[in-house]
Amino acid sequence: MNDAIQRARRRLLVGGASAVLAPLAGLAPQAARAQDKGFPVRPIRFVVPFGAGSGTDIVARIYAKAVGDVSGQPVVVDNKAGANGIIGAKAVLGSEADGYTVFFASNSTLTTNAALYRDLPYDPVRDLEPVSLLDGSYCVVAVPASSPYRTLADLLADARKRPGALNHAAGSPTYALWNGWLDDIARIKTTNIFYKGSGEAANAAMSGQVDYAIIGTGTALPLVKGNRLRALLYTGKTRHAQLPDVPTAAESGLTGYQALAWSAVAVRAGTPGPIVSRLEAIFREAARKPEVLRGLAQLGSEPLYGDAAAMRRFQLDEIARWKRLIASTGITIE
Incomplete structure (x- = not known):
């Protein structure tokens, strides 16, 4: 799943200026044409399909200033929350x-x-034109601080003894799919309990309303450090620097499990190619700004910049993955 993203991340963070600027060379003629037409000459609007304070909203506001600085135009963040992002998507279209x-x-x-x-x-895919991937945050599998489960092995052992008895707090259908993926790899059966957002799901785990939750690392870190949650698993490929005692999925015998929350930007299909290329160049430059890198680090997120082509490949791979999982497990949300 992450090959394209990892290559993009290496190009941004390791390859240096030449690796980042080289892709821009091929975009120069198109970008120049867009500039000749004056794009952008007025404020840009970011439509965020989730509420203020959500992870996507916070990342959007980090990027808003950087994109404004690069483009020379102010950026307005417009939250259109509801229906698992469908309201925001319809607003864009x-x-x-x-x-x-x-x-x-x-x-x-x-x-x-x-x-x-x-x-x-x-x-x-049909209605939206990709611009770029931006960032990603791996997750933790966490239980209440008072939970009897000290390790992931404890949780899995109980789940196998009592199929369907353990409850998982799902902050959105995506989290339910991540849990279905975990069930599939670990060969267990658990029950999703839905909450309105990852914050409510984390609260449910802290209070013991559910047995466990899959939570974005940025949300989980202060709760784990404050002894309100216990992290049993980190879904990144290597251990998190701030959670050195928490094993990865591979270390826990769940090779291939990499729940990853990510952000990306797109525009309505039919947007002129030169303008899409100009936006891609703007976001590429914004992604390298120190204030963006600092802001993402504070959230426990990583810059995973990928251009429009990388974003489309990644998007298609993800859709195919979830369709296969749903077909094999029978997960339903509606």
Whole structure:
């Protein structure tokens, strides 16, 4: 799943200026044409399909200033929350295809909705033009601090003894799919309890309303450090620097499990190619700004910049993955 993203990350963070600027050379003619037409000449709007204070919203606001500085135009963050991102997607598709409305999206709106909903009122591949991948945050499997489960092995052993008895707090359908993926790899059966967002799901885990939750690392870190949650598993490929005692999925015998919350930007299909290329160049430059890197680090997130082509490949791979999982496990959300 992460090959394209890892290559993009290495290009941004390790390859240095030449590796980052080289892709821009091929975009120069198109970007120049877009500049000749004056794009952008007015404020850009980020449509965030989740509420203020959500992970996607916080990342959007980090990028808003950087994109404004690069483009020379102010950026307005417009939260259009509801229906697992569908309301925000429809708002973007109801706007002009002129590059001034940017869909600041995530897993749910660009991939998992396509796999989960039978009557999705938009097609994230056909109706949206990719601009770039931006960042990603791996997750932790966490239990209440008072839980009897001291290790992931404890939790899995109990789940195998009592199929369907253990409850997982799902902050969105994406989290439910991650849990279904965990069930599939670990060969267990658990029950998703749905909450309105990852914050409520984390609260449910802290209070003991559920047995465990899969939570984004940025949300989980202060709760684990404050002894309100106990982390049993980190879904990254290597241990997290701030959670050195928490094993990875591979170390726990769950090779291949990598629940990853990510952000990306897209525009309405039909947006002129030169404008899409200009936006791609703007986001590429914004992704390298120190204030963006600092902001993502504070969230426990990583810069995973990938251009439009990398984003499309990643999107298609993710959709295919979730469709296969749903077909094999029978997970339903509706």
